[in-house]
Amino acid sequence: MILQTNRLRLRPWKPCDFDAFVQMNASPNVMRFFPSTLTPLQSIESARRLSEELQQQQWGMWVVEEKSTEQFVGILGLQQRSIDDGILTKPFKEIAWRLNERHWGKGFATEAATAVLYYAFERMHVDVIYSLTALVNLPSQKVMQKVGMQDTHANFQHPRLDVNSNLSWHCLYKISKQRWKAQL
Numbered sequence: 001m002i003l004q005t006n007r008l009r010l011r012p013w014k015p016c017d018f019d020a021f022v023q024m025n026a027s028p029n030v031m032r033f034f035p036s037t038l039t040p041l042q043s044i045e046s047a048r049r050l051s052e053e054l055q056q057q058q059w060g061m062w063v064v065e066e067k068s069t070e071q072f073v074g075i076l077g078l079q080q081r082s083i084d085d086g087i088l089t090k091p092f093k094e095i096a097w098r099l100n101e102r103h104w105g106k107g108f109a110t111e112a113a114t115a116v117l118y119y120a121f122e123r124m125h126v127d128v129i130y131s132l133t134a135l136v137n138l139p140s141q142k143v144m145q146k147v148g149m150q151d152t153h154a155n156f157q158h159p160r161l162d163v164n165s166n167l168s169w170h171c172l173y174k175i176s177k178q179r180w181k182a183q184l
Contacts, residue, residue: 001058003115010062010076010112013051017063020072021047024100033137033167050075059124064099064112074099076112078120078129086159087132087172093120095131097143104139110146117147121177130174134158134167141171148183149173 003010024030025038025046038046054060054077061077076097081087095116097109120126131149133140141151152172161168 001054001119003062003112003119004067005111005115007067008073008108008112008115009065009067010115011065012054013047013063017072018044018047020100021075024072024074024098027101029101030098033134033140035161035165035167059119061096062112062116064097064108066103066108072100073103073108073112076109077116081130087156088130092128092130093126095120095129097140109140109143113143113147117175117180121180126177128174128176130172132158132170132172135169135171136166141173144173147175148180149175150179 002012022038022040022043025043026040028037031037050061054062059078061075061079064073064076065071066073074097076099077095079094079096081092081094083089083091095113097113099109117129120129129149131140131144133144135155144151150173152174154172156170156172157163157168158170
């Protein structure tokens with residue numbers, strides 16, 4: 001499944017994406033809102049898993065590429081979260097992204113997220129999409145707001161992070177299909 005916007009293509013993974021993904025995940029700047037950078041092996045394992053999920057489900061974490069250059073921009077898409085993740089008391093779909101820093105500030109995350117929300121609500125018939133990030137991650141919160149998501153004001157300590165970490169406190173945003181349709 002390929003999604004397209006004016007400037008971007010969200011597509012399945014190709015072997016040539018793995019190197020760009022490894023480099024992106026090794027950047028301290030890109031990974032500043034994560035517990036640590038990833039080793040090349042961790043990135044390759046993650047890319048394989050994400051690629052397989054996307055292929056099997058026809059939704060997941062797409063590779064985002066700039067149409068005009070076919071350059072790897074990052075990844076963006078949907079992840080299935082379970083009760084076992086300790087975030088909500090019900091399973092939910094989360095929209096998430098990670099972009100290479102040379103593509104920041106161009107509106108790519110907002111543009112790609114808008115396409116994924118359209119796909120989730122219109123093609124997958126999802127009722128609500130959530131997004132979460134560390135409270136200190138203001139750039140991602142801005143993207144959430146730009147695509148019409150609202151802060152649930154249900155901040156929480158992420159169960160997989162050290163309680164003493166400045167990243168442990170997270171915010172939770174959401175958008176319903178009804179709200180999304182109303183803002184079109």
